[in-house]
Amino acid sequence: MVCQEDNFYPQSEGLCCRVERTNESRIMAGLAILKRIYLAVYNWVVFAGWLQVLYWAVQTLRTSGYEAVYAAVERPLQFAQTAAILEIFHGMFGLVRSPVSATLPQIGSRIYVTWAILWSFPETRTSPIVSSLVLSWSITELIRYSFFGMREAFGITPSFLQWLRYSTFYILYPTGISSEVGLILTALPYVKVSEKYCLRMPNRLNIAFDNYFATLFTLASYIPGSPYMYTYMIGQRAKALAKAKKSA
Amino acid sequence: MLVTVTSRSGKEVVKGGIQLSENATVKDLKASIHKRTAGKLYPERQRLSLPLVSGQTRPTVLDGDKRLCDVFPEGSDHIVILKDLGPQVKYSTLFFFEYVGPLFIYPMFYFLPLYKFVGLPEKRVIHPVQTYATIYWCFHYFKRIMETFFVHKFSHATSPLSFVFRNCCYYWSFAVFIAYFVNHPYYTPVGETQMYIGFGLGIICQLANFYCHIILKNLRDPKGQGGYQIPRGFLFNYITCANYTTEIYQWLGFNIATQTVAGYSFLVVAAYIMSDWALGKHRRLKKLYDGKEGRVKYPNRFVILPPFL
Numbered sequence: 436m437v438c439q440e441d442n443f444y445p446q447s448e449g450l451c452c453r454v455e456r457t458n459e460s461r462i463m464a465g466l467a468i469l470k471r472i473y474l475a476v477y478n479w480v481v482f483a484g485w486l487q488v489l490y491w492a493v494q495t496l497r498t499s500g501y502e503a504v505y506a507a508v509e510r511p512l513q514f515a516q517t518a519a520i521l522e523i524f525h526g527m528f529g530l531v532r533s534p535v536s537a538t539l540p541q542i543g544s545r546i547y548v549t550w551a552i553l554w555s556f557p558e559t560r561t562s563p564i565v566s567s568l569v570l571s572w573s574i575t576e577l578i579r580y581s582f583f584g585m586r587e588a589f590g591i592t593p594s595f596l597q598w599l600r601y602s603t604f605y606i607l608y609p610t611g612i613s614s615e616v617g618l619i620l621t622a623l624p625y626v627k628v629s630e631k632y633c634l635r636m637p638n639r640l641n642i643a644f645d646n647y648f649a650t651l652f653t654l655a656s657y658i659p660g661s662p663y664m665y666t667y668m669i670g671q672r673a674k675a676l677a678k679a680k681k682s683a
Numbered sequence: 684m685l686v687t688v689t690s691r692s693g694k695e696v697v698k699g700g701i702q703l704s705e706n707a708t709v710k711d712l713k714a715s716i717h718k719r720t721a722g723k724l725y726p727e728r729q730r731l732s733l734p735l736v737s738g739q740t741r742p743t744v745l746d747g748d749k750r751l752c753d754v755f756p757e758g759s760d761h762i763v764i765l766k767d768l769g770p771q772v773k774y775s776t777l778f779f780f781e782y783v784g785p786l787f788i789y790p791m792f793y794f795l796p797l798y799k800f801v802g803l804p805e806k807r808v809i810h811p812v813q814t815y816a817t818i819y820w821c822f823h824y825f826k827r828i829m830e831t832f833f834v835h836k837f838s839h840a841t842s843p844l845s846f847v848f849r850n851c852c853y854y855w856s857f858a859v860f861i862a863y864f865v866n867h868p869y870y871t872p873v874g875e876t877q878m879y880i881g882f883g884l885g886i887i888c889q890l891a892n893f894y895c896h897i898i899l900k901n902l903r904d905p906k907g908q909g910g911y912q913i914p915r916g917f918l919f920n921y922i923t924c925a926n927y928t929t930e931i932y933q934w935l936g937f938n939i940a941t942q943t944v945a946g947y948s949f950l951v952v953a954a955y956i957m958s959d960w961a962l963g964k965h966r967r968l969k970k971l972y973d974g975k976e977g978r979v980k981y982p983n984r985f986v987i988l989p990p991f992l
Contacts, residue, residue: 636869642944643864648801 470530471587477521478584482577484515489573496566505553505560508569515576516549537667540660545572547653548615555631556622564617571611578603597679601672608668612661619654626650684751686761688716696720696765705752709745716765727841730766771841778831781850785858786824792862793817807868812878816865816941819882823889823933834896836903857949864943878940885936891918892929899926911971913981922985923968924961931957931988954988961987 491507519542525531526538548568552559559565582600586592627647634644684705688697697719703711713726732742733754745754745763755761791797793813799805864870872878894917902912918925931954938946965986974980986992 636867637871639871639942640944641864641867641870641942643867 474525474530475584475588477518478580478587481515481518482580482584484511484518485573485576485580487511488515488569489577492566492569492573501563501566502561504569505565512569513549513554516545516572520546537664541664544615544653544657544660548618552618552622556625556629558625559618559622562618562621564614564621567610568614568618571607571614575603575607575611594679597675601668601675604665604668604672608661608665612657612664616654616657619650623647623650684761686712686751686763688763688765691764691766703751707751708748709751709754710748712751712763724765724767725771727771728768730768731763732766734762734764768843770844772844772847774837774839774842775831775835777842777847777850778835779828780847781854782824782827782831784851784855786821786828788855788858789820789824789862790817792859792866798868803868810870810872812872812940813866813870815878815882816937819885819937819940820862823937826889826893830893830896834893834900836900838903857945857952860945861943861949864945865941873940873942877942881936881938881940883936884939885933888929888933888936892926892933895919895926895929911968913968913972913979920984922987922989923965924957924987927957927961927987928989958987958992961992 488508488511491511492504495504495507522531522533523535523538523542526533526535553565578596578599582592582596585596630646632644632646634642636643684707685700685702687695687700690696697716701712701715701719703715709731710726713729713731716729717725731745733745733756735742742764751761793809796805798807873881898914898916898919902914914923914925918928922928931950934946934950934953938950965984969981972979972981
C-alpha cells in the first residue's frame with residue numbers, strides 16, 4: 436500500500452518524505468544513546484558519592500566513634516541524597532519506568548531526614564542512630580546504583596547484583612526506616628522549643644506553619660508508608676526474579 | 684454460542700464456558716457470570732473486554748445491550764476477559780459521604796472551642812465574615828447533597844468502594860484545613876467591599892451551577908435519546924463544562940471573601956481535577972460529533988475556564 440501511494444506522488448516528494456523519515460529515526464536513535472549516556476553517568480556519579488559515605492562512615496567508626504560519623508560523611512551524603520531528586524523527574528519524563536508514586540515517598544522521606552532533621556537540627560548529629568542510618572542507606576544505594584549503572588553503561592545485569600538488589604531490602608529497609616523514625620523522634624524535642632521554620636498568625640494570607648505538628652504528621656505518615664513501600668519492594672522482587680528465571 | 688470467560692492472566696474463570704442463545708446481549712452474559720460465580724460478581728462488579736489485538740494498547744470494553752454476535756469479530760473465538768472491579772457502591776452513596784463530612788466538619792470549627800487543644804486562646808472575636816462563611820459553606824454542601832438525591836442522573840450506576848475512602852480523604856481533610864484557618868482566633872478579615880464582592884460572586888455562581896445541573900439532568904432524561912448529548916442552553920452555549928466553571932468560580936468567590944492560603948490551594952487542586960475531566964469530556968464530544976458522514980459537528984466552545992481554556 437505504502438509503495439503504491441509513494442508512486443502516486445511526484446518522485447521528488449516521495450524521496451523527500453523518505454529522507455525525513457530516516458532523519459527522524461536517526462534523531463530517535465541519537466536521543467536513545469544520549470539518554471543511556473546520561474543515565475550511566477548519573478548512576479555512577481551518585482554511586483561514587485555513596486561509596487565515599489560508606490568509606491568515611493566505616494573509617495570513622497573504627498578510628499573515633501559514632502559521634503563523629505555525621506561530620507565525616509556530611510558533604511557526600513548531602514550530595515548523593517539530594518541528587519536522588521532527579522530520579523523523581525526521570526520517572527515523570529519517562530526516562531525510567533519506576534512510577535512516581537513509588538519514588539516520591541522514598542526519596543521524599545530521605546531528603547526530609549537529610550535536610551529537615553540532620554542539617555536543620557545539629558543536636559541529632561551525634562546520635563548513634565546516624566551510623567545505622569548511614570550504613571543502611573549507603574549499602575542499599577551502592578547495590579542499587581551499581582546495578583543500574585552496569586545496565587546502562589555496559590548493558591549487563593549480573594545475577595548476583597540483581598539478587599542483592601531485590602533481597603537486601605528485607606533487612607536494610609527495616610533498619611533504614613527505623614533509623615529514620617528514630618532520628619525524627621530524637622529531633623522532636625528540639626523542633627518543639629526552637630520554633631525554627633514556624634510561621635505564625637495573624638497575617639493577611641491567614642496561613643500558619645508549625646514545624647512541630649508537621650514533624651508529628653511526617654512521623655504518622657510512616658505508619659501507612661512503610662508497609663506500603665515494603666510490600667511494593669516484595670512485589671518488585673517477585674517480578675524481577677521471575678523475569679530473570681524466564682530469560683535464563 | 685459458547686463464550687469462554689478468562690481472567691486477565693488468561694486463566695479460565697467460569698469452568699467450561701457459558702452457553703448462551705444466539706441473540707444474547709452483554710447484559711445477559713454478565714447475568715450468567717454472576718450466577719456462575721456463586722453470586723459474588725454482580726454485573727456492576729464486572730468489566731468485560733475483548734482480548735487485545737496486536738497493536739492495540741487499550742482493550743475494547745463490552746457493555747450495555749449490545750448483542751454478543753455483533754461484538755465478536757468475524758471468525759474469532761468467543762473469548763471475553765473479565766476484570767473484577769471490586770465491591771461497588773451506588774454513586775449517590777459515594778457523593779453523600781463525600782459531602783456530609785464537610786457539612787458537619789466546618790461548623791464544628793465555628794461553634795466548638797477546638798483551638799484550645801492546640802494551645803491557642805479559647806476566647807475569640809467572631810468577625811462577620813466568619814459567620815457568613817459558615818452559612819455559605821453549609822449551604823453549598825447542603826445544595827450538593829440535595830442535588831445528589833433529587834437532580835443528578837448518573838451515567839454510571841456504581842463506583843468502586845475504594846473511591847469512597849479516597850474521595851472522603853480528599854474532601855474531609857480539605858474541609859478541616861480550610862475551616863481551621865477561616866475560624867482561627869488570629870484570623871485577619873478582608874475589607875467589607877471585598878467580602879461582599881466575593882460572596883456576591885459566589886452566590887451568583889452557585890445559582891448558575893444549580894441551573895447547569897438542571898440542564899444536564901434534562902439531557903439525560905429517560906425520554907431523551909440517551910448516550911452522549913451536546914449540552915445546550917444557558918452557559919453551555921459557550922462552555923462545554925459550564926457546571927464545573929460555575930463550581931470553580933463559586934469557590935473563587937468564597938476565597939475572595941475569606942482569603943486563606945488553605946482555601947486557594949483547594950481551589951487550585953479542584954480546578955486541576957475538574958479541568959482534567961472537562962478535557963476528557965470535550966475530547967469525547969468532539970470525536971463523537973466530528974461533522975463527518977452526516978453527523979453533527981461539535982460547535983466551537985471553551986472547555987471549562989473561559990477565557991483561558
